[in-house]
Amino acid sequence: MGHWLQMGKIKEWMNRATLKAQFVLSFHLILLYSLLATLLTWGIVIAVNWFLMPGALNPANYYEKQIPDILQFVKEKEDALISKDAKNQVESVIPLEGMDYQIINREGQIVYGSMSTSYIKNKRDLYSQVNTNIHSGKYIIKVYPLFNSKDEVNGAIALRYQLNMASTNPNIKWIVALVTFLSLVSPFLYFYLFAYLFGRRFSKKIERPFNELMTAAKNIQHNNLDFSLSLTQDAKELSQLLHAFEEMRKELKQSLTKQWQLEEDRKDMTAAIAHDLRTPLTIIHGHTEILVEGSKKDPERLNRYLHTIYTNTLRSIQLLNQLQEVSVIENPGFAVKREPINISSFVHEKTGEFQLLCQKKEITFVSSLSETGGPNQFYGDPQRISQVLDNIITNCIRYTPERGEIGWNTVIHHNEVIFEIHDTGPGFTLSNKEQLFKKFYREDASRTSGHGNLGLGLYIAHSIVKNHGGSITADNKETGGALFKIVFPMGKK
Numbered sequence: 001m002g003h004w005l006q007m008g009k010i011k012e013w014m015n016r017a018t019l020k021a022q023f024v025l026s027f028h029l030i031l032l033y034s035l036l037a038t039l040l041t042w043g044i045v046i047a048v049n050w051f052l053m054p055g056a057l058n059p060a061n062y063y064e065k066q067i068p069d070i071l072q073f074v075k076e077k078e079d080a081l082i083s084k085d086a087k088n089q090v091e092s093v094i095p096l097e098g099m100d101y102q103i104i105n106r107e108g109q110i111v112y113g114s115m116s117t118s119y120i121k122n123k124r125d126l127y128s129q130v131n132t133n134i135h136s137g138k139y140i141i142k143v144y145p146l147f148n149s150k151d152e153v154n155g156a157i158a159l160r161y162q163l164n165m166a167s168t169n170p171n172i173k174w175i176v177a178l179v180t181f182l183s184l185v186s187p188f189l190y191f192y193l194f195a196y197l198f199g200r201r202f203s204k205k206i207e208r209p210f211n212e213l214m215t216a217a218k219n220i221q222h223n224n225l226d227f228s229l230s231l232t233q234d235a236k237e238l239s240q241l242l243h244a245f246e247e248m249r250k251e252l253k254q255s256l257t258k259q260w261q262l263e264e265d266r267k268d269m270t271a272a273i274a275h276d277l278r279t280p281l282t283i284i285h286g287h288t289e290i291l292v293e294g295s296k297k298d299p300e301r302l303n304r305y306l307h308t309i310y311t312n313t314l315r316s317i318q319l320l321n322q323l324q325e326v327s328v329i330e331n332p333g334f335a336v337k338r339e340p341i342n343i344s345s346f347v348h349e350k351t352g353e354f355q356l357l358c359q360k361k362e363i364t365f366v367s368s369l370s371e372t373g374g375p376n377q378f379y380g381d382p383q384r385i386s387q388v389l390d391n392i393i394t395n396c397i398r399y400t401p402e403r404g405e406i407g408w409n410t411v412i413h414h415n416e417v418i419f420e421i422h423d424t425g426p427g428f429t430l431s432n433k434e435q436l437f438k439k440f441y442r443e444d445a446s447r448t449s450g451h452g453n454l455g456l457g458l459y460i461a462h463s464i465v466k467n468h469g470g471s472i473t474a475d476n477k478e479t480g481g482a483l484f485k486i487v488f489p490m491g492k493k
Helices: 002-016 019-052 064-082 084-093 123-129 168-220 237-293 299-331 341-359 382-399 430-435 457-467
Strands: 100-105 112-115 132-136 141-149 153-161 339-342 363-372 377-382 405-413 417-425 471-474 482-489
Touching: 019 382, 064 084, 064 100, 064 141, 084 112, 123 132, 123 153, 132 457, 168 237, 168 471, 237 299, 299 457, 339 341, 339 382, 341 363, 341 382, 341 405, 377 382, 377 482, 382 405, 382 417, 382 457, 382 482
Parallel strands: 363 405
Antiparallel strands: 100 112, 100 153, 132 141, 141 153, 339 377, 405 417, 417 482, 471 482
16 A cells, blocks of 8 residues: 555656656656566576476586586596597596596697597696686686506596586577576666556656647647647646746737727727718708808808707717827826825715706606714725726716706715716616616617717726726616616725
8 A cells, every 4th residue: 555655656746747747757767667677587486496397407517517527537548538439437436517628639630529629739848838828709618637557648538518507408409598687687678678568658648738739739839829838737837837837828829819809899989980970061061051052141041050060070079089098098107197086075066066957857856975983084086986987877878868866875884985876767677787887888779869889988987986996887777767876995005
C-alpha cells in the first residue's frame, strides 16, 4: 500500500514539475530500472545454473582444473611420452573435446598432438617457455617440461584451452554463448527498452497539448474562436503555454466581438441618422420649396411654414447633439467631475424646470424628498446628473398622455441618493427591459409616439450613472406606467 502511495506521489509530482525536472527524473528512473532489471536477469541465470540445474554446466576454468591430473600422468611417464606409441595413452587422459595438446622434442619440434600450431620454435624457446603461460588470442597455452632418467629436459608437453563457459560446455556452447551474450548486453537492452517506454510516455504527455495548440491555431486561422483549450496538468510549462494561449483566444474573441459590435453600431447609427434626419430634412426641404415658389406672399402661411422649418431644424440639431454626446461619453478619457451637490436645492431647482415642461402638455408633475437623518449633500457632476434626469423626464413626457402625471421621489438612504421617477404612460414591454439602455434601441409601439429619436437618451443616461458608480433600472409599476430607479453613491469615489 505504501509503495503504491509513494508511486502516486511521484506521478503527481511529475505532473506538476517542469519539463526539465521531468526529463531529469525520467533519465534517472531509466537508469534505475535498467540496473534492477539487469540484476534480476543475472540473478535468474545464476539461480537456474546453481539451483535448478546443479552440475549441468562446467565452469569456465573446468579444463584448467584438469591440468593437475594430466601433470600427474606426465610425471609418471616423463620422456616416454616423446614416443608416438604413447599417443593413445596421452589422449585418454587429456579431455580433447575442449583441450588441445602437442608433444615437443628437445629441439622444439612437434612430435605429435591435436594441434598443429607451433608455439615453440627452437631449443632456446623450449627452455625459456617451460612452466610459463603463453597467451594467443582467446587461448591459454601452458608448457610443461619432460625429463629423462638423468633429470635432463628431454622435451615438453603444451596444453591449450580457453577460460569461458562456451568452450567448457561444447555440447551446448551455442546456448551458453547466447546466454552469456544476453547477460552482457542486457544492461544496454534494458536501457533502450526503458528509454523507449519513458520516451513514448513523455511524447504522449506533450503530444496532446501541442496537437490542441495546432488545432486551435488552425481554428483561429479560419476565424473560428468559439472553442476553448482544456488546461493540462502534464507539465508546468505546457500548462502555462495553454493558459496563455487560452487567454489570448479570449482577448482576441473579445476584441473581434467588440470590433464587430462597433461595426454593427456604426451601421445602426448610419441607418438611424438616415431614418431620423430624413423626416425633418424632407419637411424643411418641402416647406422651403413652397416658400421659394411664392408662398412667402401669404404672411400667415409664411409664418406657419417658417415655424415648421424652425421646429424641424431644432429636431435635427437635437439628433446630432445626441450623437456628439455619445462620442464624448464613449471617449476613454471621459470622466465626471466630483463636487458637493446640495440635494434639497438641486431637487427644488430641477422640479421647477420639469413643471414648466409638463405644463405645455397639461401633465401634472409631483416631486417629493424623503430624508432619514443622513447628510443633505452628495458628490457628483451636477451638469451630467441634470442631463440624466432631463433624458428620463423627457422620455416620460413624450409617452405620458395629456392630463397624465409624472412623479419624482428622492430618498436619502444610508450612503445612497435614490431617484424614483414614474409616469402614467403605457409602460415598457417586459421582454425588452434588458435592452432599454442599449445604444440605438427603440421600444415597440407601446412607447413609440412617432417622434424621431435615435434611441440614445437612455443609453446616455445609463453611461453617466455608471460613470458615477451608480445604477439605473427601468420597470413597470403595478398600477401601470413606467418606473425608473436611479441610485447614486453619496461619497467621493
